[in-house]
Amino acid sequence: MKVYIRSSACISAQNTFGNQGFLTDVVEYEGTRLRAIEPDYKKFIDPKQIRRMSHVIKMGVSAAKECLINGNVEMPGAIITGTAFGCMEDTVTFLTRIIEQEEELLPPTAFIQSTHNTVAAQIALMLQCHAYNNTFVHKGMSFESALLDATMLLIEQEADNILVGGTEEMVDTSFTVLTRLGLYKREPVTNLSLYDHNTKGTIGGEGAGFFLLTDKASADNQAELLGHTFFYKPTDVEKRITAFLYEHSLTAADIDLVITGKNGDTRNDAVYTQVCDSLFKNTTLAAYKHLCGEYTVASTFALWLAANIVKKGVVPKAVLQTPEFTATSKKILLYNHYQNKYHSLMLVSAI
């Protein structure tokens, strides 16, 4: 059985949403926090509801709807999302009120919308979709866990046209706390020079990426997802990658393009350098976190990028880290890790 990406949609700090050039108009930011470029939500959500919805719900629902429109599908066979932090804005609001109002006279709305499954639930509610609905919340592997659920549903023949995505919002509180925890650079930085610093820390991002998966071949499909896997605290990443490629009857030489999750943090990037220097010396390399920032579901940006590269037959200049060694990129390996604990691989191919 084959798994195809029928369509995708991505809201990020770049112009990735809607009918725009493919990363031709790159946005430069100063500082360590990249905010998502918000689309016109009125196109996707009832204006009365927009006011009540937090940032992550709006991004998630809009990206999900755009993905369905792009795939020309009205009702998905399942809705599966991933998010590590869930609905931070509502969580912080409710927690703040508990403390400031000493647990008295609290309004319920923020609590109601604070549960991690709110985005998937709101998508189901808007579509009146009674199908399978799940939400994964496992740190940097939240989207990967959701993607595994989606591909299993296809294999099990339980559903088709599965809507799977990842969402994460950065609010002031999380940015302050994550900065104190040392995740972001301490010196002034612009995103486009992220990889020149050679210091600790990265830049934070946010966004929502959704994909419609099907096992039905069609010339309209964007890409084929040949396989994906993720693993915890590997001691032998190169072996894991080689074994993963072997499972799909491939070797490193068959890969036209490797997109890594390089994020400019020296502690983070060493493993990418090691793998690329050993396995992919002669392979075209790309990176994307200078465009969208680091967030727990940043791999949705990478998958959106890869699906578009194979469909459009062009690698945006903004992501290239080396010269292009092949005329076209038909087989792409995505390699991402989250704090060097969770590593994920995805293999995307032209249809």
Next chain:
Amino acid sequence: MSQSVYVAGVGVISAIGNNVTEHLAAFERGEAGMAEITLLNTIHRHKLPVAEVKLTDEELIAVTGPTTHNSRTALLSLVAAREALNDAAIPNLKELRTGFVSANSVGGMDKSEDFFVEFLADNSKGKLKNVFDHECGSMTEIVADQLGITDFMTTISTACSSSANAIFYAARLIKNNMLDVAVAGGVDALTKFTLNGFNTLMILDKEFCKPFDEHREGLNLGEGAGYVVLVSDKVAKTLTNPAYCKLSGYNNSNDAYHQTASSPEGTGSYMAMKGALAKSGLQPADISYINLHGTGTQNNDSAEGTAVKRLFDPNYPPVSSTKSFTGHTLGASGGIEAVFSVLSIKHGLIYPNLRFKTRISDLPFEPETKYLKGQDIKHVMSNSFGFGGNCTSLIFSAV
């Protein structure tokens, strides 16, 4: 591909006991776990009863040994997951592909609440170690590390159906030949966040809850953790003790009605139960007992009752809500009640629905109020429904 998935071990901690044996004894005595709040520092103390695990964090650490974070969520999870894994006593576990699929809805919120008090006054203050592992996934990771599970782990959060979905996902990982063994279930600790949240919804009973009673007035919050150890056919054959039962059916459907309320017809609940029956190849008449979601709120019990009626009328199996003992343990409830369902099959038990007096006027059935043992229990259905319309039913079957 493994055709069946077996339950090889169980572990549970809640307000009525710190392990499986204590739970069985509490059920037999008909002893509920609700009481005045003693551990949570809240203005609702003396006003709202809750079902707290009767161990402080320090006492839990004495049982688990120290972990890296010590959120109550992680500690409760570790107690029950370790009991389940020890109970399963799987030979040559180290050579098998083992996963941990856990669920929760609060993550490390108990510690984040402490952090936030100081942080709110001055955002350069607050101990970072209290917020470092705030995420739901961190709870799973801490416990997996303690259990020595590295092959696979993930975390699910679909509000009150979370751990039923974790069990279901883990079973599919085994069926898809990705794992041989999976510890699956979930946990939640009581926090001010959830207590105040449910209080704003005005669905907390100021007395002990009365699930499925005409005069029910809401739920009592509880806390705890429940895990089952699922194994493939191949591993089941190697077990020293026979497997408890198999997980024969499961379904996840969405009510798609309202963010927190259930539809009057119980659409999502009906679809989940019906789908689980279809998956297991069973008819409604085959079900020996239903462990209801049965929170004790007007809305849930009415919707769930209607869905049960639509599916089972006129032949109702015995039904009861064990939340009348444990309170509503939120993200843990599906795991805890899965353990109860498994024990129901193993020991031929039907649990009493405490404090039931008056049948709901619109329903032609009522819950079992007596503790029954020595029953012939072949198939148990366990319901878990949550915010966001997330409805999941599991069916466990004797082997």
